[in-house]
Every structure is written in structure tokens, then in C-alpha cells.
Amino acid sequence: MDHILVAKNVTKTYGEYTALSNISLQIPENCIYGLLGPNGAGKTSFIRIINQITHQDSGEILLNGEPLAPKHIASIGYLPEERGLYKSMKVGEQALYLAQLKGLSKSEAKTRLKFWFDRLDIGDWWDKKIQELSKGMAQKIQFIVTVLHEPKLLIFDEPFSGFDPINANIIKDEILQLKENGTSIIFSTHRMESVEELCEYIALIHKSEKILDGKLSDIKKAYKNNIFNVAVQMEQDAEAFMKSLEQKFNILSSDVDLIEKQLNFKVQLPSSHTGDILMELSKVANINKFEETIPSANDIFIQTVNSKDNGK
Amino acid sequence: MANKLGLIIKREYLAKVRNRSFIVMTILSPLLMVGMIVLIAYLAKVNDDETRVVTVLNESSFFQNDFNPSKNISYVHLDDLSLEQAKDSTTALEYYGLLYIPNEQTVEQVAKAAYLFTKDNPNTSVTQELENVFQTQLRQHRLQKLGVTSEQFSSVEERFEINLSTFDGERSMRGINEIKAIIGGGFGYAIMMFIIIYGGFVMRSVIEEKTSRIIEVIISSVKPFQLMLGKIIGNSLAGITQFSIWIVSASALLFVAVMILGIDLSALSADGTVQPGPMGGMSQLGGMDSEMMMYAKEIYDIPWGLLIVSFFIYFVLGYLIYSSIYAAIGAAVDNETDTQQFIFPIILPLMLAIYVGFFSVFSNPHGPIAVGFSLFPLTSPIVMLMRLPGGIGEGGVPLWQFLLSVFILIITFLGIVSLAAKIYRTGILMYGKKPTYKELIKWLRY
Numbered sequence: 001m002d003h004i005l006v007a008k009n010v011t012k013t014y015g016e017y018t019a020l021s022n023i024s025l026q027i028p029e030n031c032i033y034g035l036l037g038p039n040g041a042g043k044t045s046f047i048r049i050i051n052q053i054t055h056q057d058s059g060e061i062l063l064n065g066e067p068l069a070p071k072h073i074a075s076i077g078y079l080p081e082e083r084g085l086y087k088s089m090k091v092g093e094q095a096l097y098l099a100q101l102k103g104l105s106k107s108e109a110k111t112r113l114k115f116w117f118d119r120l121d122i123g124d125w126w127d128k129k130i131q132e133l134s135k136g137m138a139q140k141i142q143f144i145v146t147v148l149h150e151p152k153l154l155i156f157d158e159p160f161s162g163f164d165p166i167n168a169n170i171i172k173d174e175i176l177q178l179k180e181n182g183t184s185i186i187f188s189t190h191r192m193e194s195v196e197e198l199c200e201y202i203a204l205i206h207k208s209e210k211i212l213d214g215k216l217s218d219i220k221k222a223y224k225n226n227i228f229n230v231a232v233q234m235e236q237d238a239e240a241f242m243k244s245l246e247q248k249f250n251i252l253s254s255d256v257d258l259i260e261k262q263l264n265f266k267v268q269l270p271s272s273h274t275g276d277i278l279m280e281l282s283k284v285a286n287i288n289k290f291e292e293t294i295p296s297a298n299d300i301f302i303q304t305v306n307s308k309d310n311g312k
Numbered sequence: 313m314a315n316k317l318g319l320i321i322k323r324e325y326l327a328k329v330r331n332r333s334f335i336v337m338t339i340l341s342p343l344l345m346v347g348m349i350v351l352i353a354y355l356a357k358v359n360d361d362e363t364r365v366v367t368v369l370n371e372s373s374f375f376q377n378d379f380n381p382s383k384n385i386s387y388v389h390l391d392d393l394s395l396e397q398a399k400d401s402t403t404a405l406e407y408y409g410l411l412y413i414p415n416e417q418t419v420e421q422v423a424k425a426a427y428l429f430t431k432d433n434p435n436t437s438v439t440q441e442l443e444n445v446f447q448t449q450l451r452q453h454r455l456q457k458l459g460v461t462s463e464q465f466s467s468v469e470e471r472f473e474i475n476l477s478t479f480d481g482e483r484s485m486r487g488i489n490e491i492k493a494i495i496g497g498g499f500g501y502a503i504m505m506f507i508i509i510y511g512g513f514v515m516r517s518v519i520e521e522k523t524s525r526i527i528e529v530i531i532s533s534v535k536p537f538q539l540m541l542g543k544i545i546g547n548s549l550a551g552i553t554q555f556s557i558w559i560v561s562a563s564a565l566l567f568v569a570v571m572i573l574g575i576d577l578s579a580l581s582a583d584g585t586v587q588p589g590p591m592g593g594m595s596q597l598g599g600m601d602s603e604m605m606m607y608a609k610e611i612y613d614i615p616w617g618l619l620i621v622s623f624f625i626y627f628v629l630g631y632l633i634y635s636s637i638y639a640a641i642g643a644a645v646d647n648e649t650d651t652q653q654f655i656f657p658i659i660l661p662l663m664l665a666i667y668v669g670f671f672s673v674f675s676n677p678h679g680p681i682a683v684g685f686s687l688f689p690l691t692s693p694i695v696m697l698m699r700l701p702g703g704i705g706e707g708g709v710p711l712w713q714f715l716l717s718v719f720i721l722i723i724t725f726l727g728i729v730s731l732a733a734k735i736y737r738t739g740i741l742m743y744g745k746k747p748t749y750k751e752l753i754k755w756l757r758y
Contacts, residue, residue, distance in 0.1 A: 014758055015754055015757065015758070048741075051532040052532075053528070053531050053532055053536075053741070073532070073533060076532070078528075078529070078532040079529075080525075080528035080529060080532070082525045082528055082743065083525055083526075083528065083529060084524040084525030084526045084529075085524065085526050085529075086327070086520075086521075086524060086526055087520075087524050088327070088331070089327065097319065097323055098529065098530070098533070100319050101316055101319060101320075101530065101533035101534055102533050142529070145529070
């Protein structure tokens with residue numbers, strides 16, 4: 001598989017403070033990659049290095065196999081967490097200026113801006129000043145400016161903060177469309193649940209170190225612990241049945257829903273083999289629900305951090 | 313890359329020039345400036361015009377033709393009135409005062425018996441003028457008694473001024489050093505004002521980019537140093553535009569005002585020397601006496617070419633040094649109120665340069681203090697310019713001092729700009745912290 005971006009042993013310190021220690025990552029081409037971790041973990045430091053805003057102290061970063069160089073600025077689009085626009089400048093002028101800074105010619109930038117302004121339904125904002133627009137409106141313009149020069153790699157730092165749900169969905173769809181068209185995308189966020197469904201690959205960053213990375217589905221497979229949520233139709237003797245089950249299986253919790261006449265419980269199996277318990281259950285009653293609990297990125301994160309801290 | 317710098321310069325320039333307060337300032341300042349000059353000149357004129365009327369009741373045979381109207385006083389001669397009547401009519405007519413000269417035998421006695429009646433305590437200039445008239449007459453009278461004729465007397469009264477010359481034999485002028493220093497000081501002062509005003513613009517522009525949070529978007533496209541440089545150049549071009557508009561429109565307005573109001577600008581300078589300003593007219597040359605011609609020649613002899621060229625050298629270097637410090641300050645803080653602690657140390661050397669310049673360069677353009685401050689890079693743009701109207705070489709600034717000062721300035725420029733760029737680079741991405749000097753020094757090492 002080709003990688004759009006490869007980081008090898010990247011380290012960055014600010015005086016005494018270590019922002020990144022020995023980070024190595026491979027980001028595959030044409031995927032959505034989640035860079036996850038709490039605030040202050042080092043995500044933004046890493047992204048700033050990719051954008052050549054700062055430079056690593058040691059280590060190497062390859063973009064499309066080449067060491068990062070100033071010419072790559074034009075093939076990266078970056079929407080920073082701290083984002084804004086010139087307040088007293090007109091929308092169109094400002095978008096043109098930012099596009100030209102990314103290396104687009106004025107006429108090309110104009111054509112593309114027209115396209116995007118129509119697409120996001122903001123055509124009549126061209127001559128407005130930013131201070132006349134709402135925050136959500138300004139975010140749309142920032143998004144357009146980020147993607148306008150059709151970069152191969154798009155980096156979004158906390159992409160959905162500040163968006164209302166409707167606009168967040170519009171932007172989410174646009175990002176998915178860009179991915180369809182072949183763009184590689186990095187999401188960086190501390191709100192892991194917000195991007196989990198979008199990401200194919202993730203890396204977890206904690207206290208300047210990478211603690212885990214890989215394909216999200218593989219990680220989840222590795223981290224699932226054979227816990228199942230089960231609901232069984234029960235007319236009577238629910239408690240007696242529960243007791244008999246407890247002797248055979250590791251029941252984590254249970255409760256009886258008298259209104260629905262349903263027994264709910266959570267069970268952890270010794271392996272991913274489910275035949276035994278299903279057979280046992282089907283002998284007694286109808287199974288309403290039998291569902292494996294998949295750990296969320298957040299759960300995985302907490303689990304990894306804990307095991308790491310305990311290991312020390 | 314150069315293309316991007318051009319884009320930044322253009323944006324910064326347009327953002328500044330289109331700014332409403334910038335436009336207002338550009339239009340209003342020349343009006344205010346000219347209005348002020350016209351007002352001062354007008355007030356000075358009005359003050360001069362106030363002539364006091366003094367009535368004279370002269371019962372003696374002396375001083376008959378001596379009280380002639382002057383700038384300050386005009387006289388109304390009363391005849392055939394008693395003192396009481398004269399007093400009454402003077403108050404009735406609301407004149408300033410009554411000079412009573414009784415009839416006595418001799419001039420001495422007459423003078424002793426003379427009185428000036430006024431409503432309140434009289435103005436010093438009035439009493440002085442009256443006393444002068446008496447004194448001249450008395451002196452003439454006393455000398456006549458010693459056998460001096462009135463012709464001899466008037467020749468004795470002629471004023472005397474010592475002749476001045478340089479060792480080269482040229483006639484040197486009173487106050488020409490001061491005039492030269494004022495001209496150089498004018499250039500130096502212009503530099504200081506420019507640095508303070510437009511350095512402040514650069515700083516505010518940096519703060520604006522920080523508070524509007526656009527900075528990270530921009531520096532993902534261009535290098536922070538490019539942005540800083542573009543900002544400094546763009547703002548200074550806006551400043552030069554504004555300065556040019558000011559100079560042109562103020563001169564035009566002043567010209568019009570002088571034409572319309574007929575104000576004599578030379579009334580502004582106490583001793584009547586030529587104004588070195590743009591209006592110090594070649595057109596007036598014809599009407600000037602030989603003294604004025606000498607001054608004009610001296611001013612003409614000032615090495616204007618050298619002065620203007622070095623003005624640009626010092627201006628560009630000085631402005632770049634100071635405005636990059638301003639940019640670094642803007643990057644270090646979150647809002648303008650936090651800038652105070654950093655601004656003062658910048659303005660200090662500028663103020664020092666102006667004051668040291670005016671005090672020590674005026675009295676001794678080549679003394680140790682003048683030399684020292686014209687070499688020290690933070691003050692040299694101002695102080696050296698004050699020394700330069702004397703020229704370079706013999707009688708002026710030694711060539712080595714001039715070259716050394718420019719050299720030190722260039723070295724300082726390179727050093728300061730690279731330090732400022734480091735602070736700028738780190739500072740623009742720091743939010744919500746009010747930095748200390750200690751922290752700034754730490755940033756230099758990142």
C-alpha cells in the first residue's frame with residue numbers, strides 16, 4: 001500500500017517540555033486517518049510540523065516518499081483548530097488572497113471560488129465583510145479556502161468544533177466526497193466519538209507519545225473482550241434461570257424487566273465462540289437480542305493508557 | 313516565494329490604506345497642521361496690531377515732535393486743556409493713558425515733573441517706549457552741554473555688531489549652526505515620528521492577525537519571516553503614501569492660506585531669520601537684504617544631496633530595526649493593553665536621541681556625546697542626521713564616523729531582525745499568555 005505520509009522517529013521539544021517523543025506513523029493514501037488524543041497530547045505540534053510551521057528536532061517526515069520541503073505546501077490543505085479570517089476584509093478578496101498564497105493564479109482561484117460558493121450556497125457573500133457574517137458562515141469560508149487548491153493531503157484540526165449540526169453534516173459530506181475523489185485526510189481531535197465512524201485508521205497520542213496505531217477495525221478486533229449484551233424473553237422463573245446461568249458463564253450484570261417480561265444481562269465469554277451459550281438460551285426462551293459490545297475508541301484509549309501506566 | 317511576499321505587501325498596504333481611520337487621518341492632519349500654523353501666525357499678527365492710544369498734554373516747549381506713533385503706541389496731542397479736563401477726556405474716550413508734561417525751565421526739570429496717568433498699572437512695553445523718548449532727549453541734552461553736536465550724537469548712537477569669519481575667509485553667520493542642526497533635527501524628528509506611528513501600525517496588524525486567529529492559516533502557506541517582512545514593508549509603504557500626501561497637501565494649503573490671509577510667516581521666527589521650511593521661498597530672494605542672502609546661501613550650501621541620501625539610508629535601516637521589534641512585541645502579546653511594558657523601552661532610545669540631539673549637537677556637533685550617540689545604532693538614525701548638515705569630511709562629520717555608524721546599523725539590523733523573527737515565529741502561535749521578558753528570551757532558543 002502507498003503511504004501519503006510517513007513519519008519516522010519524530011521528536012520535538014520546547015525547552016524543557018517535550019511535545020513529541022519518537023513518533024512514527026504511516027498514513028495510507030486515500031483514507032481518513034484519525035489522530036486522536038486528549039488536549040496537549042502533541043497532536044497540534046505534529047500537524048504543525050507537517051505544515052512546516054515548525055520543524056522537528058530530529059526524525060524524518062516523508063510526503064509521497066519525498067522528504068518534506070517548501071514545495072509541498074501547495075499539496076497540503078490545513079484547517080487549524082485556532083482558525084479565523086481578517087475581520088475587515090471582504091469575503092471574496094480574502095478567499096482570493098489566501099488561495100493565491102497557496103500558489104493558485106488569480107483567475108484560477110476565482111473560477112474555483114465561484115464553483116465552491118455556489119456549491120455551498122453562499123454566492124452572495126462575495127462582497128460582505130467577515131464581521132457581518134455569523135461564526136458558522138465564516139467556518140464555511142474557511143473550509144472552502146482549505147480545500148480550494150485541491151491538495152492531496154487535507155488536515156483538519158478539531159474540524160467540527162464551532163459548527164452547528166446542520167453545517168457540520170454538510171461539511172462532513174463534503175469531506176467524504178473529497179475522499180471519494182482521492183484525497184487523503186487527517187482528522188485530529190480530542191473528541192474521539194465525533195470522528196470514529198469516519199476514520200479507517202487511527203493513531204492514539206498520549207503525553208507526546210504514540211501509544212497505538214493501525215486500522216480501526218483491526219484495533220477493535222484486538223481490543224474486543226467477548227462481552228455480549230443479551231436480552232431473553234422470560235415469562236417466569238427469571239431469577240432461577242439467572243442462577244443456573246451464573247454457574248456456567250461469567251455474568252457481569254443482569255436485571256429483569258417486568259413490564260417487557262424480559263431478562264437483560266451482560267456476559268463475558270472465554271472466547272469468541274458463542275455456540276454454547278446460544279444453545280443454552282434457546283432451550284429456555286426466545287432470544288430478543290444477542291450483540292457483541294465493540295469497544296469505542298475512547299474505551300480503547302482509556303484501556304491502553306491504564307495498562308501502560310500500570311506496566312510502568 | 314518573492315511572488316508571495318508581493319501578495320502580502322499588497323494586502324497589508326491595501327488593508328491599511330483603505331482603513332477608515334487612516335483615510336480620516338490622512339485628510340484631517342494637513343488641515344489641522346495648517347490650521348494651527350495659520351492660527352498662530354494670525355494671533356501673532358493680532359497681538360502686534362494692538363496699538364494703545366496715549367494722549368499727550370504737553371505744556372512745555374520740549375518734546376514737541378518726539379512722540380511719534382510706533383507699533384505699540386499712537387499719540388493724540390491735546391492742546392489748551394487743563395490737566396483735569398485732559399484726564400476726563402482721556403477716560404471718556406477710553407484711551408489707554410495720559411502723558412502729562414508740565415511747563416518747566418529745563419529739559420531735566422520737565423522730565424522730572426512728567427507723569428503718565430493710566431487706569432491700571434501700565435504695560436511695561438508702553439512705559440519703556442515713553443522712557444526711551446525721554447532718555448534719548450536727556451542724553452542728547454546732556455551731551456550737548458559737553459559740546460557734542462547732534463550729528464556727532466546720532467553717529468555715536470549707531471549700533472555695532474562684530475564681524476564674523478571662518479579661518480578660510482568666508483564670512484560666517486550668526487546662528488547658522490543652529491539652523492543646520494534644526495534642519496538635520498527635522499529629518500531626525502521625521503524618522504522618529506515615522507517609527508512610532510508606523511511601527512505601531514505593524515504591531516497592531518500583528519495583534520489583529522493573532523486575535524482574529526487567521527495567523528495559523530497564513531503561516532501554513534508562507535514562512536512567518538515572509539509575513540513579518542511583508543507586513544513591515546506594506547505598512548511602511550502606506551506610511552510613505554500618507555507622509556507624501558501630508559507634505560504635498562500641507563504645502564499647498566499653506567500656500568493658499570498665506571495668499572488669502574496675507575500672513576507674514578517670518579513673523580513666526582523671533583529674530584527674523586529665514587524659515588528653513590518648504591515655504592522658505594526662493595521667490596522671496598529678490599526682496600531680501602544682503603544679510604538674508606547670506607543665510608540663503610548658507611542654507612543652499614548645506615549638502616542636500618548627501619542629507620537626502622543618508623536620510624533614506626538611516627530611515628530604511630532605522631525603521632526596519634524598530635518595526636521588527638514592534639512586530640515581535642505584537643506577536644508576543646494577546647491584546648494592545650499588554651504592549652505597554654514592552655513599548656516603553658523602545659521609545660526611550662528614540663526620545664533620548666531627540667533630546668541628546670537637540671542639546672548636545674546644537675552646542676557642539678562633533679563633541680564626544682554627539683559622536684557616541686551618532687554611532688550607537690538605536691540612536692544613530694536621528695543623531696547622525698542632525699550632524700550631517702555640516703557635511704562629511706573637513707569641518708563636518710569625519711568619513712570614518714559616518715561609515716562606522718552605517719556599518720554598525722547594518723549589523724544591528726541583521727541581528728535584531730533575526731531575533732525579532734524568532735520571537736515573532738513563536739509568539740504568533742501562543743495564545744492566552746501574557747509573556748514576561750524571561751519567557752521571550754526562552755523563545756529565542758526554540
